[in-house]
Structure formats: structure tokens, C-alpha cells
Amino acid sequence: MPQLILASSLIHLPIASLKQEERVGAVAQLLIDDESCKILGLLVSTGFARDCKFIAFDDITSLDSSGVIIKSSNDIGDINDVVRARSAYKKRINLVGMRVRTESKKNLGKVYDYAVSMTYGLVMQLMVSSMFHNRIIPRSKIVSITKKSIIVEDDSLADALVAPEAA
Structure with a gap:
């Protein structure tokens, strides 16, 4: 059985980079694919830009209740650069409250x-x-x-x- 974590416990968790050895952002929201009911990735709050930043789930090295680890800050990209993520983001699917x-x-x-x-x-x-x-x-x-x-x-x-x- 896979290890489970509540989505609410992921919001505001720090995101750290192994390469830069520093905090590079925080989890703002989980991006859900409504067709597969899968997490496409995380929307990231970097504190610098108002642009919507995104980390693909496949780029996450480690995920637990204390934080998210990625290989490099280069794994954080613009959501508009990933077609599937952009499409899901435009749908504004947030399971909580549905x-x-x-x-x-x-x-x-x-x-x-x-x-x-x-x-x-x-x-x-x-x-x-x-x-x-x-x-x-x-x-x-x-x-x-x-x-x-x-x-x-x-x-x-x-x-x-x-x-x-x-x-």
C-alpha cells in the first residue's frame, strides 16, 4: 500500500533544492489532472515573482510532511511552458470544497x-x-x-x- 499524505498538510511546505542547498519556494497548491485524478505537480510560491511557477511531480526527489526536495531550482518553471499543466491550471480544479x-x-x-x-x-x-x-x-x-x-x-x-x- 502506498504511503499517503493529506493534501492540506502539503500547502505552505518549504521546497528545497539539493544542488543549491537552500529553500527555493513553498507549496502554494497541488495541480490536479481531472481525467486521471493524479497530481501533475505543485504550484510554487517563490516570494519574488507574481508569475505562476510549477514543479512537475516527476521532478520531486522527496516528499514528506516536513518538506519537498527537488534536484535543482531549474526544475521550477513557468506553468505556461508545460501544456498539460497549463490546461489543468486554466480549469481551476481544486478538490477541496467540491x-x-x-x-x-x-x-x-x-x-x-x-x-x-x-x-x-x-x-x-x-x-x-x-x-x-x-x-x-x-x-x-x-x-x-x-x-x-x-x-x-x-x-x-x-x-x-x-x-x-x-x-
């Missing part, structure tokens, strides 16, 4: 966090909050991601794990 519905349009709640595989960059679980329950919905139940909602299989309600209350 509604989760079944294929038969039953509302299950909203995503309050999600777990990603630190090894493969896949979204593995959705943490979904509704008025009376919090649920963990596994990746295997995700049918599609639209601009406004995440569609899951109709049997997701039965298969979802009841999670502890969101903080």
Missing part, C-alpha cells in the same frame, strides 16, 4: 481534504463531509471530476468508511 455526488445525483457532501500517494502522486481517498457524517471515499469509486463536482459510483455510500469528525 461537491461529491453519486451517478444518480445523490449529494454526499463536500470534500474537506484528500489523501495522495507520496510515491505515485495519485489521489487515493476523498475526505467528504456532510451535515451528519464524514466519509472516506476510495479512489476506485471516483467516476469523473467536473468543474463543480466529483461524481462517484452509486454504491459509494455503502462502501465509504465513516471518518472521525473534521477538525
